[in-house]
Amino acid sequence: MDGVGLLMPVRNDVTDASLIAESLSSPQSFSAIFDRHFAVIHGYLARRVGAAAADDLAAETFVIAFERRPTFSTSAGSARPWLFGIATNLLRNQWRADRRADLAVMALTTTERERTATRDSGVDAHEVLAAVAALDPDQRDALLLYAWEGLSYEEIADALGVAVGTVRSRISRGRGRLREMLEAPETPPIIARDEPGESS
Amino acid sequence: MSDELDRLRRARPSVPPPSRHARQSAQARLDERIAHEFSLAPSATRGRPGRRGRRRGRGWPLTPPLATAAWAAASLLVVAIVAGAFLLLGPSHQGSAPANSTPASAAPARGSLKAQALELWGPAATFYASITPLKAKAIAQAPKLAGQRISACQAPYLHHLDSGTVTSDIAKVNTIDQDAEEMEAMEAAVQVASPQLRVATRAWAQLTLANPTMQGFSRGLADQINASLNAPHIDACRFVRQIVAHGYSLAWTQASHDGRLATAWWATVLRAGKRQGMFWPWLQNGAIGREHLLTVEQQKKLTAMPGEIS
Numbered sequence: 001m002d003g004v005g006l007l008m009p010v011r012n013d014v015t016d017a018s019l020i021a022e023s024l025s026s027p028q029s030f031s032a033i034f035d036r037h038f039a040v041i042h043g044y045l046a047r048r049v050g051a052a053a054a055d056d057l058a059a060e061t062f063v064i065a066f067e068r069r070p071t072f073s074t075s076a077g078s079a080r081p082w083l084f085g086i087a088t089n090l091l092r093n094q095w096r097a098d099r100r101a102d103l104a105v106m107a108l109t110t111t112e113r114e115r116t117a118t119r120d121s122g123v124d125a126h127e128v129l130a131a132v133a134a135l136d137p138d139q140r141d142a143l144l145l146y147a148w149e150g151l152s153y154e155e156i157a158d159a160l161g162v163a164v165g166t167v168r169s170r171i172s173r174g175r176g177r178l179r180e181m182l183e184a185p186e187t188p189p190i191i192a193r194d195e196p197g198e199s200s
Numbered sequence: 201m202s203d204e205l206d207r208l209r210r211a212r213p214s215v216p217p218p219s220r221h222a223r224q225s226a227q228a229r230l231d232e233r234i235a236h237e238f239s240l241a242p243s244a245t246r247g248r249p250g251r252r253g254r255r256r257g258r259g260w261p262l263t264p265p266l267a268t269a270a271w272a273a274a275s276l277l278v279v280a281i282v283a284g285a286f287l288l289l290g291p292s293h294q295g296s297a298p299a300n301s302t303p304a305s306a307a308p309a310r311g312s313l314k315a316q317a318l319e320l321w322g323p324a325a326t327f328y329a330s331i332t333p334l335k336a337k338a339i340a341q342a343p344k345l346a347g348q349r350i351s352a353c354q355a356p357y358l359h360h361l362d363s364g365t366v367t368s369d370i371a372k373v374n375t376i377d378q379d380a381e382e383m384e385a386m387e388a389a390v391q392v393a394s395p396q397l398r399v400a401t402r403a404w405a406q407l408t409l410a411n412p413t414m415q416g417f418s419r420g421l422a423d424q425i426n427a428s429l430n431a432p433h434i435d436a437c438r439f440v441r442q443i444v445a446h447g448y449s450l451a452w453t454q455a456s457h458d459g460r461l462a463t464a465w466w467a468t469v470l471r472a473g474k475r476q477g478m479f480w481p482w483l484q485n486g487a488i489g490r491e492h493l494l495t496v497e498q499q500k501k502l503t504a505m506p507g508e509i510s
Contacts, residue, residue, distance in 0.1 A: 021509075026236045028234055030230070030234060031227075031230070031231070031234070034226070034227060034230055038218065038223060038226060038227075039217055039218055042217075042218040043215050043218075046213075046215040046216075046218075047212065047213050047215055051215060051216065051218075053214075053217075054215075054222075055216075055218065055222040055225065055226070057357065058218065058222070058226055059222075059225060059229045059230070060229075062226060062229075062230050063229055063230055063233050066230060066233055066234065067233070070499065070500055070504070071480040071483065071503060072480065072504040073473075073476070073478070073479070073480045074473065074509075075470075075473050075474055075476075078260075080229055112371035123251070125210075125211040125213075128207050128208055128210075128211035129211055132208065132211075143208070147205055147208045147209050147212070148212045149208070158478075161482050161483075161490070175203075175204055175205055178204040178208065179203070179204040182204055182207065
């Protein structure tokens with residue numbers, strides 16, 4: 001029963017869509033959505049910005065999801081892509097709000113990642129992560145949701161609110177750019193690119 | 201060939217699971233937000249609570265005494281805060297633009313997404329403007345009262361209806377019975393304001409929008425409400441008694457008049473739901489500020505039209 005709120009019994013047989021629909025009239029039903037997906041969303045955010053920042057962002061993701069639940073499309077079934085979408089938007093907003101902090105976080109977490117990933121897999125994580133950090137934000141979001149979180153193209157489209165074709169294109173372009181950078185003789189600097197349209 | 205995607209996957213950082221403190225802290229923030237809504241809008245504009253799920257073995261949300269006390273305390277606190285804010289700010293600060301009006305900014309360019317969103321909102325604005333507060337209350341109450349009445353007459357049979365596994369015959373009977381109950385409740389909701397709703401659904405059905413997502417939503421919404429507006433009346437209490445009289449037979453339930461009626465209604469509602477498709481994710485999750493095409497109030501009201509199962 002670990003992680004199950006005081007108010008709700010375990011309800012593994014119910015879809016996310018049903019729970020969210022029910023939460024419109026019984027708000028406490030939304031706690032089950034938290035129980036189901038918190039760890040996954042937290043893990044995603046931790047990989048992106050580090051565990052410390054992920055704690056706050058993951059909590060915020062579920063508060064926003066609760067507030068926006070009337071707009072959840074119940075035909076979607078699982079709430080996971082929707083939650084990934086909210087979390088990704090939060091990442092973007094945070095980075096927009098404080099670009100300097102972003103750079104610091106990015107550099108710091110890349111160091112953490114480098115250490116962990118190198119130990120775990122033996123690949124040159126520093127080089128790969130530095131290249132990822134230099135990708136266009138749209139391409140980076142789509143690529144990481146695909147490669148790290150295992151979302152399908154359709155789920156990424158749901159999460160980011162774009163067409164499946166757009167997801168395919170972003171992933172393809174992101175891979176191309178990644179390949180170029182990884183094949184280049186010099187490692188790009190560990191700096192996240194600006195959001196599109198943002199002045200530097 | 202070890203490609204860039206493979207290298208990216210292998211570079212995926214291993215992160216520890218969230219700490220107990222992080223989880224508890226996040227849960228507390230969510231509970232606080234839920235308590236706030238619970239106390240301010242216990243019934244909202246929705247119909248009756250999760251009847252469809254209850255019969256599939258979910259059970260009503262269980263509220264132990266301690267939690268009940270917490271809800272009550274939170275309710276009192278929030279009411280006190282709201283009352284205090286009212287006294288401090290006074291009526292002149294209450295409510296900005298009415299929900300059914302457009303923001304005070306300049307009219308959006310013809311054909312723009314904003315203009316299309318306002319066209320989409322138009323029938324809802326007309327609908328909400330055409331119903332009195334008394335009627336709005338009746339609309340909110342109707343499905344709840346119907347649900348309570350149906351739940352009471354079905355209560356003796358729920359234990360058996362709930363007893364099967366998902367693929368069992370009794371579970372399929374249960375599903376059809378739920379469709380009938382849902383259908384009657386939705387019929388009750390739309391009956392209260394059927395003339396006004398017909399105006400709205402006609403407008404949505406005739407709306408031509410260049411944006412395919414909004415266009416699909418408009419048609420789907422009209423279809424979904426019309427499914428309940430135009431359906432023949434169903435009596436869920438009578439239906440469940442007939443099911444029991446026929447020994448919970450799946451064959452009889454599927455072939456019965458009410459069974460076919462309820463199944464067809466639910467299929468129509470689902471089909472209409474699919475036509476609404478990607479509208480809400482498109483509006484809410486886009487990274488380019490589309491959520492501002494409609495105000496929060498407009499979005500809430502669009503999801504709370506009588507007969508709408510979003």
